Amino acid sequence: MEAVKAPRGTRDILGDESWKWAYVTGVCRDVADDYGYKEVHLPIFEHTELFCRGVGDTTDIVEKEMYTFTDKGGRSVTLRPELTASMVRSYIENEMSKGPQPAKLWGIGPMFRYERPQKGRYRQFVQLDIEALGAQDALVDLEVIDFSMELYRRLGLRNLQVVLNSVGCPKCRPVYRRVLQDFLSPRFDELCDTCKSRFDRNPLRILDCKSPICKEITEDAPAVTDCLCDECREHYERLNRGLEKIGASVVHDKRLVRGLDYYTKTAYEIQSGDLGAQNAVCGGGRYDNLAEAIGGPHVPGVGFASGIERVVLTMEAQGCSFGEKPESKVYVVAAEPSARLDAMALLRELRMNRISADMDYMGRSMKGQMKAAGAAAEYACIIGTSEIEKGVVTVKNLKEGAQEELTAEQLINKLK
Numbered sequence: 001m002e003a004v005k006a007p008r009g010t011r012d013i014l015g016d017e018s019w020k021w022a023y024v025t026g027v028c029r030d031v032a033d034d035y036g037y038k039e040v041h042l043p044i045f046e047h048t049e050l051f052c053r054g055v056g057d058t059t060d061i062v063e064k065e066m067y068t069f070t071d072k073g074g075r076s077v078t079l080r081p082e083l084t085a086s087m088v089r090s091y092i093e094n095e096m097s098k099g100p101q102p103a104k105l106w107g108i109g110p111m112f113r114y115e116r117p118q119k120g121r122y123r124q125f126v127q128l129d130i131e132a133l134g135a136q137d138a139l140v141d142l143e144v145i146d147f148s149m150e151l152y153r154r155l156g157l158r159n160l161q162v163v164l165n166s167v168g169c170p171k172c173r174p175v176y177r178r179v180l181q182d183f184l185s186p187r188f189d190e191l192c193d194t195c196k197s198r199f200d201r202n203p204l205r206i207l208d209c210k211s212p213i214c215k216e217i218t219e220d221a222p223a224v225t226d227c228l229c230d231e232c233r234e235h236y237e238r239l240n241r242g243l244e245k246i247g248a249s250v251v252h253d254k255r256l257v258r259g260l261d262y263y264t265k266t267a268y269e270i271q272s273g274d275l276g277a278q279n280a281v282c283g284g285g286r287y288d289n290l291a292e293a294i295g296g297p298h299v300p301g302v303g304f305a306s307g308i309e310r311v312v313l314t315m316e317a318q319g320c321s322f323g324e325k326p327e328s329k330v331y332v333v334a335a336e337p338s339a340r341l342d343a344m345a346l347l348r349e350l351r352m353n354r355i356s357a358d359m360d361y362m363g364r365s366m367k368g369q370m371k372a373a374g375a376a377a378e379y380a381c382i383i384g385t386s387e388i389e390k391g392v393v394t395v396k397n398l399k400e401g402a403q404e405e406l407t408a409e410q411l412i413n414k415l416k
């Protein structure tokens, strides 16, 4: 019988990688603190309806990618494909409108999408998600974009590009939809099958189709930003003035429409040339009608989410630092089997003094233990009959080879 394997599109993050994740998460937490965002922990599954109504029925996520099942109580639940809809649900449910506005929230955790796995794209992946809820001001959009840029600056990422667009609002988007449909209709028959089916339901998505023929057809399509209503245009201009003020270099891309239906006004991504086809390190934007779509009051909001796998991949490709790899400082070596209990006692004392330490549990010879020490630690602390008699340990610096006898107290003082 073949041993059971992990499902396709999932990954085990093991010890030689997880310390990098801890580093990245720590930097996320620092930036969130500096920008005044509070961490929240939300459920990994929600009522399916939250995503159907929030993310949108015509999106790839809802149509094809959700892990949806009926629970034992007969309710349809879904493993969250993203966090924004849950954040808005939580804002409404916990009456955050009664607190300081905007409510600034962040969270990190696994998301689930039944997508075709490839480099940087998984069926279970981890997102850092930032949301500012309750404010209209374009300066909040600016703060969110600035947050993402600052995060990547602190992580040492280079060659990133902020790509920006506005997707309008329910007032001006229908105007643009018609303009776009009029532009596309003479060549409707040449569109790929997916885009044909999008023509009536969601024509804006045709703009980001990757098929060469659709790309060619939409090359000279009118831009959403040419059809914005006064309010959306002013918002976009204010955001752009802000980005200029903070010295952010931004490219405008009329094709950037994002794959989620809830966006209004601002849509943006930060893309990396080191990621291949899945080049978005993060994506986000404004979603002023999402709260109403899920049955709540009007709550404007803006945020972004970043896939941690893609951040780590880009950092590795660019040789960025992940800080210091945590390693044991000390390996305690029992010179004879009879000294193992004393070795264990010393090990415990070191650990109680916050000195990371380890020892052998496989009954290895002295030589085998020294080899293990060389691979795992900076110092070997050898303890045998003569050391026990003298009340000392032999401390060997494994890099320099120098050796000295110290009492446990001296050892702890030296290493702390």
Ligand code: HAM
Binding pocket: 081, 082, 083, 084, 113, 115, 120, 121, 122, 123, 124, 125, 126, 127, 129, 130, 131, 259, 260, 280, 281, 282, 283, 284, 285, 286, 302, 303, 304, 305, 306, 307, 308, 309, 310
């Ligand atoms: P999204 O563009 O679907 O937006 O995902 C955001 C980021 O999550 C992507 O840029 C990418 O880094 C990562 N990501 C998405 N799918 C995968 C996958 N299958 N494997 C690995 N990484 C992935 C959202 O999810 C929105 N909720 C973002 C947002 C927050 N908008 C406003 N607030």
